[in-house]
Amino acid sequence: MELRRFLAAARERGWLQRIDARVNPRYELARLIHTLNEQLTFYANVEGWSSGLVAGICSRREHLALALGVPPDDLLLSLVQALRQPQPPQIVATAPCQECIRDPDDLPQLPILTHLPGDGGPYITSGVAIIRDPVLGRNAAYHRLMQVGACAGHSLVFTARLVEGRGTHTAWSRAPGPLPMAVCIGAPLSVQLAAAMSPPPGVDELAIANALVPTPLVRAVGLDLHVPAESEIVLEGYLTKDLGAEGPFLDLTRTRDFVRQQPFFVVDRITHRHDPIYQALLPGEREHRLLMGMPREPTIYAAVNNVCTCRNVHITPGGGCWLHAVVQIEKRTPLDGQAAIQAAFQGHASLKHVVVVDHDVDLYNAQAVEWAIATRFQADRDLVVLHDQPSSSLDPSALHLPGQKARTAKLGLDATIHWDSPTGPAHPSDWQALEYEPLDPALYFQCTGESS
Numbered sequence: 001m002e003l004r005r006f007l008a009a010a011r012e013r014g015w016l017q018r019i020d021a022r023v024n025p026r027y028e029l030a031r032l033i034h035t036l037n038e039q040l041t042f043y044a045n046v047e048g049w050s051s052g053l054v055a056g057i058c059s060r061r062e063h064l065a066l067a068l069g070v071p072p073d074d075l076l077l078s079l080v081q082a083l084r085q086p087q088p089p090q091i092v093a094t095a096p097c098q099e100c101i102r103d104p105d106d107l108p109q110l111p112i113l114t115h116l117p118g119d120g121g122p123y124i125t126s127g128v129a130i131i132r133d134p135v136l137g138r139n140a141a142y143h144r145l146m147q148v149g150a151c152a153g154h155s156l157v158f159t160a161r162l163v164e165g166r167g168t169h170t171a172w173s174r175a176p177g178p179l180p181m182a183v184c185i186g187a188p189l190s191v192q193l194a195a196a197m198s199p200p201p202g203v204d205e206l207a208i209a210n211a212l213v214p215t216p217l218v219r220a221v222g223l224d225l226h227v228p229a230e231s232e233i234v235l236e237g238y239l240t241k242d243l244g245a246e247g248p249f250l251d252l253t254r255t256r257d258f259v260r261q262q263p264f265f266v267v268d269r270i271t272h273r274h275d276p277i278y279q280a281l282l283p284g285e286r287e288h289r290l291l292m293g294m295p296r297e298p299t300i301y302a303a304v305n306n307v308c309t310c311r312n313v314h315i316t317p318g319g320g321c322w323l324h325a326v327v328q329i330e331k332r333t334p335l336d337g338q339a340a341i342q343a344a345f346q347g348h349a350s351l352k353h354v355v356v357v358d359h360d361v362d363l364y365n366a367q368a369v370e371w372a373i374a375t376r377f378q379a380d381r382d383l384v385v386l387h388d389q390p391s392s393s394l395d396p397s398a399l400h401l402p403g404q405k406a407r408t409a410k411l412g413l414d415a416t417i418h419w420d421s422p423t424g425p426a427h428p429s430d431w432q433a434l435e436y437e438p439l440d441p442a443l444y445f446q447c448t449g450e451s452s
């Protein structure tokens, strides 16, 4: 669903608030968004910006469910289905995102937020970057963009954080010269979700978006690339081979990511809708965590389902919604738990620690998961440790070497019932969490004065 239609639907439900107070995009706006708990909000009066700004788009699962037209509980399966069967998007000749075409001498001043003191600069955090890899085809992914001063005659220049080994980085490394790139701000929600999914290399995120909800594309004005037709703002430009400093920046784990040498993104042209809506997204907070973590649940689910029966997956908030997962399976063979651990790491390359539980354990309840570890897990039998693995760049405890993918150890706990052990329990109920029978209602009333 395009951003404006989503905002209208949200307003109808009373989910959208509007703020008319004048706010400054340097620190003040980020503080305000944070104070308002990232509630879906339209800011009508941002200093230096003549149209609107929206924040909190993906801060609640309910918003995404509304945009996809499914109940919140069906989100995981909708994403799994779209991942299984991407649908190539329709190409249209004219598009809202090209209602206004602005060339380098006429670029609008975007209301790019500076989030926290100590940040390297103002950052675009909601931009979906589209590139084409000569071998793997189109790729769409989030890349944070730090605005740097004008350079080499260009007024709008950023350094782009490209995670090593991911789609954009691979294409940029392979390109003999500058790599054309389009960055979409205020993209349709299907695109915002699909771009966060990181499907296997060669899988087109925009076809996943289109499988979620029809998401037409239009050819960019000055690039041989197609962009979501209903985006609010599109920056057309290229990634250079030259590098500049990017960072520091607060990231998903709420630790500060350090300064790296990253390519420049030079903007040649901006196309946008009339009265374009800029989208803000706070780093390291609720929306960032939901948007990054939730789309990994279906990729883990799909990978685990290849080796056993997966019932559910939860990327837990304690792990920054990125490094930790609980996988719930229906165990049918003795090795399902161990197989699920290996598959979960395949399903989400940045996953560091995973716990596998049986389907009677509530995977959303951290105490229940800990209980499963306490009562069903033996370290010398059920622990999987992987040495020297590719790591998320977001883990400060990993080994970080310049220009290389970070390295880490990984750990999996098979906390499922070890049902075929010859030294196992005498009775199956030894494995269950027993509950007291409910009290007789009359006695309950006598003792508490309340009806049960």
Ligand SMILES: [Mn+2]
Binding pocket: 139, 140, 141, 167, 198, 199, 200, 201, 202, 203, 205
């Ligand atoms: Mn990709």
